[in-house]
Amino acid sequence: MPATNGSPPLPPRREPVLRALADISGPDFARTARSVDTVAGRRVSFVTVPATARQVEDTLRIAAERGLAAMARGSGSKIDWGTPPAGVDLLVDTGRLGGLWNHRPSELSAEVGTGTPVRALQAALALRGQRLAVDPPSRAATVGGMLATNESGPLRHKYGQPAAQVAGVGYVDPEGRRRDTDLVGDDFEGVLLTAVLRLEPLPAxxxxxxxxxxxxxxxxxxxxxxxxxxxxxxxxxxxxxxxxxxxxxxxxxxxxxxxxxxxxxxxxxxxxxxxxxxxxxxxxxxEIAPTWWGRYPFTAKDVALRISVKIEDLHAAVYALRDAAGGAVPIRGSAGVGTVHAVLPGDLAPDRIAAIVDSVRSVLMARSGRAMVISAPPAIAREVDIAGRRELF
The missing domain is CATH 3.30.70.2190 (Alpha-Beta Plaits)
Structure with a gap:
């Protein structure tokens, strides 16, 4: 069976895997990976785009049976956040797992598919005078990606982290079994399917x-x-x-x-x-936000740091970072809750980055604060201590 993206025929041992994925999601929604299908700078083997919970269950069951490491992907805006995985064989694209249903305006509640782009969700809710009180800086963020990485923007000051806006989630575990929980973060592994969200009235x-x-x-x-x-x-x-x-x-x-x-x-x-x-x-x-509002100060080519500390100690942490880096470091984020992001150049040596982060951590230790690298270019990410997904919560 030839590969679906015009590449040479697959080796015999990989052909049955692609055929099985195509049988589950449809021949147009399973393929071998392309150059853009990477995690931590490494191309995966397969990409599949299931449309139903049953298809996700069958996909993860196949992956478990064949020893394939699977990972969910929404828009991919944060796929390289956190500790680089040892290897990913299969990307489960959530692009067809979107939608808004069970919207109960009087109860300020709605259930959504986690492949739904946050911006599209907000536009739909606004028609009913409501919103989800989150504003992730990743412009293409999906609900699932936002929840999986606990990505929050300026509104975290009043409304807390995204997990605080969730009444429950449905997901498929790595063995292909459907699960439900009222928690997000380190309490589940697998592919998020749905989320029941707490809503807020749209401000006038x-x-x-x-x-x-x-x-x-x-x-x-x-x-x-x-x-x-x-x-x-x-x-x-x-x-x-x-x-x-x-x-x-x-x-x-x-x-x-x-x-x-x-x-x-x-x-x-x-x-x-x-x-x-x-x-x-x-x-x-x-009447409009500053141009920098709700945007990260870093790009995929930079080393991104997150500093979290009590408000009264935030300036001490920033000064410590400047001292360790030997000069001014761009800082942006929620000063009102003591959580900001900082940027180090992506061409610094890994040992230099580690020394800077360790220096800031030593200052924060006595202040009950944290400093962590959340993303970095692949070559650096494999050499420095990067926060695991669970540490982002």
Missing amino acids: ARRWVSIPVSTPLQVHNLVDEALAQQVDPSAVEVDLPTPMPGGRTVEQPPGAVAVLLEGGAQSVVERAGRLVRSLGAGAEIA
Whole structure:
């Protein structure tokens, strides 16, 4: 049987596997891997795109029987997060496992297929005046990918991590058995199928109050002041990019703190005005988010670090990172809850990266904080200590 992507015929031992996968998902939805079908820089062997829970069960059962390491893939935006697996033979693409059903607006609840793109879900919910209170920075994120990696954005300040928005999930375990649980994260392994989600009313109005900053200590002081005003922020974010060559003046600092306020129109306007007066000169109100809002400061070519620590100690962690790295390091994330992402160049030597991370960890140890590498280019990822998927929760 020839490969389905125009490549040479398969070796005899691989041909029965592809035939079995095609029998389960359909001949158009099972194929040998292409150059884009990689995990940790290594091409897998097969890709299948099941459309039903039964097809996922049969697929994982075949994989277990034949000793194939299987892994789910949504959009693939975070497939290289976490410790690189020893090897993946089969990608189970969740692209046909999407959909919204059992939407109960009066109960603020809905069940969705985990292959559903988060953005598409939000658009559908908005038609009924509701939303899922998550905003993952990965623009193509699916519900399953977001839950599997615990990916949260600015709204984590008020609503917590994605797991807090989930009443239950259905999944297929590695042996091909259907399971249900009210927990996500390290309590399951396999392929997520469905999630019952807790919803929120769509806010009538939103305003962003932003003020420029140039140092981690300024960030600390401004966040302290913003939270002291009791304006019920939905998010408090910081962006501290690397200063441009030549430096900048005091009037043009390189970063910003931004606070998101949501709710009724009159309430939001009143709270925004009160916050601007409190923060002082330079604070501004906008009806749209800053361009950097809800975006990661890193790319797939960078080494991405996550720092989590008590709010009052966040500036100490950032200073420690700068000292260890020998210069300014781009920082972005939720200053209001003490969780930010930092960027190290992807061309640093693995031992240099390890030394920087260890230095920051030693500072955080006494502050009950954590610093971890969450993603890196494949060559580096195999040489440094990268957080496992379970550590992301």
